[in-house]
Amino acid sequence: MAQLIATAPTAIGDTAAVRVPWSVKMRRLLRSPRPYLALLGIAAFFLAWYLLVDVLKFWRFRELPGFVASIREWISPNPVYGVSLFTAEYYSHMGASVYRVFIAFVCATALGIPIGILMGWRRVFYGLTFPILELLRPIPILAWIPLAIILLPGRELPIIGLTFLAAFFVTILNTLLGVQSIDPVYFRAAKSLGFKQSAILFHVIVPGALPYIFVGLQIAMGACWFSLVASEIVSGQAGLGYKVWEAYYYVQFETMVIVMATLGILGYISSAFVRMLGNRLMQWRANMLAGVQ
């Protein structure tokens, strides 16, 4: 009987997930329709632009910068309006914006996550802070601009402050939701197992809330770029938001499109970076989602 017991489980319903190596994942991806559909979708967008603006000059689309002209301006060593991949001005605007988003995002994360966790963990703190958060959160970032300019000195701080604010609320709210989403059974288990409060915090609450926190951080990153551009338009002297408005003002439409595309690419990269960090920190979840279903 002992023999039977020792050998049976491998045969009966016991299949542990096997980790899949990168090369295999890559091959699987290339064999799936996903990358080709993505390329096709993007190509269709640019083709539509090219046809509507460059070729057909359809309706008011004829006013817009042409696809070919914009690309040519972007990759030209001597751009007509002074902004291309080969000019220092391009990178100085990019640098200014990335710097502001970085500072604002880091501050929002560093403050928002602890506050959100405290709200989810301590009833009194939740009772104290949740109503005021819910009152402040719906105020659009654009409405905060005057107040930020009055309150914060200089031209740089109001922009960073506004960028921070948008991400801050999103991070708090998602962290709070993350803590609330944790199944109470884990708290019971932790208590049974003799966890102290600090162990519950670091081994149950923080990892349990992490999936929501990272969803929040991705949304927060989007919010950062959104409010950055809005505040740069209003009060900036540099940065991509400032440049997009300036280019419009001086009728440099190609430059305007270049800056917009740059914002899109930077937004994509920063989101992907947050997602990557999340996957790295939540190996358990990545394995579960990729595992045998």
Add this chain to the structure above:
Amino acid sequence: MNRGIARGGALSFRHAGKIYDPEGARVVALDDVNFEIAAGEFCVVVGPSGCGKTTLLNAIAGFDQITSGEIRMDGALLTSPGKPLLPGADRMVVFQQGALFPWKTVLWNVTCGPIQQGKLSKKEANEQATHLLARVGLTSIENQYPGELSGGMKRRVEIVRALMNDPKVLLLDEPFRALDALTKSVVQEYLLELYDLTPKTVFFITHDIEEAVFLADKVVVMTTRPGRILKILDVGIGRPRDYRILTSQEFMRLEGEVRESIHDEARKAFEAGEREMAT
């Protein structure tokens, strides 16, 4: 019965009662429950949904209070109305829906109890965990995450996690409910093997009558709302047990007896619409 001597873990229930929402709906979950579980005894509680089995388990575990009577362990008061809740590692729970921390590896899950309580060093805990996991047929899964394991493996890991704390009482709330019949029988045999290895009081809840008689020294049949003790049966089948006893005369007689007493209750519970309050 052939087994070592348990060090404590005798439970006694005296007039234990629980009323949910006493000012409003007054749902009587437990009513005057009286019985004893000896130290090291394997007690299985069966009854229809809503009969207060889980309420009883939560009271022993220290997750929830009772509203009348008392529960004692080895003579010391465990739960009574107004007494602060006191969950502890001397009464380990294996939860119905599973409660392995999905964000921690199997090894971390299994060793966290004794390490957090400062009872074992990390090295000692790791050694003991590897040993116990191997006993239930789980080798080289220490660094995997629970989400990568099958249902049957998870249940075994969870039982090992509970036993790592060397509890006096092991509380299991329908632990094998979600398993298919074959996996279930294998995991049941592992549980019995571990039980024979280290004697502990076991409080095991199930709907499954065959499972109850197969595992238990004592089967407690409960009635549905209000939850009362209907019948207590002693299962005199010797240990160690394996699947072959399932076809024995004695087993079938006992199973029939439990089934008969529970049948009317199950019908009553069904007619009362057991869904209005899940256990």
